[in-house]
Amino acid sequence: MTTRDPAARLLRLLSLLQSRTDWPGPELAGRLGVSTRTIRSDIERLRNLGYPVAATPGTAGGHRLGSGARLPPLLLDDEEAVAVAIGLRTAAAQAVGGIEETSLRALTKLEQVLPARLRPRVAALAASTVPLPGNGPAVDGDVLTALAVACRDRRRVRFDYHDHKGNATLRDVEPHRLVSTGQRWYLVAWDIDRNDWRMFRIDRLRPRTPMGPSFPGRSLPPGEAIDFVTKGVASTLEPCRTVATVHAPVTAVSERVPPVARVEHLDDQRCLLHIGAAAPLTLAVYLAALGLPFTVDGPPALLEALRRMSQHCAGAVSPATPAMSASQPRADAW
Template identity: 55%
Template sequence: MLETSARLLRLLSLLQAHREWTGADLAERLGVTARTVRRDVDRLRELGYPVNASPGTGGGYQLGAGAELPPLLLDDDEAVAVAVGLRTAAGNGVEGIGEASVRALAKLEQVLPGRLRRRVSALNEFTVPMLRGPARATVDASVLTELAAVCRDGERLRFAYRDHNGDSSRRTVEPFRLVCTERRWYLVAWDVDRADWRTFRADRIEPRPPHGPRFAPRPGPAEDLAGYVSKGVSQGAYAQQAVLRLHCAPEEAVSAVSPSDGVLEAEPGGTTLLRTGGASLDLLVIHVLMLGVEFEVLEPPELVARIGAARDLLGRATERSAPPRRADGTGAAR
């Protein structure tokens, strides 16, 4: 049996990990009696943790938003600073910490009192980030935490969704996981109406609560969920598909191709296979030229013809744009 202090920390972790627990479930997880669970809940309340209890056979315990922060964690200013930092990291898809930021933010906002939520919201609403690099499709951090919560709690999600053409539809899904790239967030979910797995861009999701009911989680669409999303958003969403051989090592290819641009596969000879897609062959030509690495086209053959046409067009433009030569042909005229 766990000592009291360790058991309290374990109980708090369980309450943070799931929206609601029955007393019997908590007692089984902690290896104690239901009476001990009630006493431990009272101790957490004395420490300032807002634990709500609902009576009856269907009742349970839930970590709620309280009137004051738990004294063992952060004071008001520290809590606001951490929440703002987490929202910034989560909303901007900072590589390596974005998903952890959403999880931490979901736990923190669960216990933030109303007065601090208003301060955090004001800071985010009236702050404009100046970011380097390519433009990102921003997503509200509150939407991310809401998506993370329904994934965690196994609740059906209802939302309005805009596709890449701007058309809107209403969706009901069983959310599975959030996947983050350096530019965007995606929700992988089972689409109830279409009876199939779908990947949704989080910045195009507008939740329509209330959520629910709860569902029994089903196995995910793939073991490599990041690869599954990468394949879907870089190929499956486009009318034209292409396979290229990049004449560079996988490490160099990774720096040129983001997960949302294509799927990479190392080859024995030190080259890298790229599977990608585009709305048209002409856009694919631009895409592969922008990679800035030597390549060859494996398929489709139509792409080779488009690249040749682009080469001829650029060659003629270069000839027309060359500076005039002097009479002796040795240099540009002054």
């Protein structure tokens, strides 16, 4: 299909350059229905407008859009535009200091130029979604960005850190991954002085500048970083812990437990639930709220809490109390 209007062709060309890394000239010409000479001319127009487009000569060469001094117009398809709108609404409710107002400004700009056909979809999502207010501490957006860059570039970082007991230390680490639990942000890193993996709450650290030297990568896949944080958070915040055998598929249990709980597959009808709480009675309530059959072997304080809770619940229900109607809402999720 030939794109005759020069302005429309430039926008289409910019959109193609954004969609993948390298574009051979003849392929761009074929997509736009013009000659390779016209493509070279249009590339030069984009450069004159301030968009750096690199060209590699030869049969294997092509064109690549680089980073410039300003952000080029992002040309999004329908699904991408809706996804960005959802992401901005989500970001506005996250515990990252200063990002809420910025996300709302970006969302306002996006909604102003959304096509009419997409407005009902975004509006329906906004009207039907109620964010759960978080009670976690906000992290500094600049600190989060600096740590993300250090993880990406494999640069060592030194920072002052206060642990949950208030002890202050100076740490020298090789940053690996950032992990968000929904309420808090954590850095998983190799601690140079302790010669071991450690996790750090990002709201408790203050990086020192500049960043340190580069380092070779270590073997801790992203999935293991999440598991590392989950176990660490659970052991710190939940002193009363147990492993319950739940008689239900792992998928049914996973959707009912909080992020710090860990579900381990046994077979199609059973799984192990590693979970904890601040007190035995709280843990007993958590387990009962699953609404699924389970068994636990301990600790003794939990077993006693389950017995007392069972007695209290049985005494609260009189023989004349009707069963809950199927039309009444149920709290089956965490």
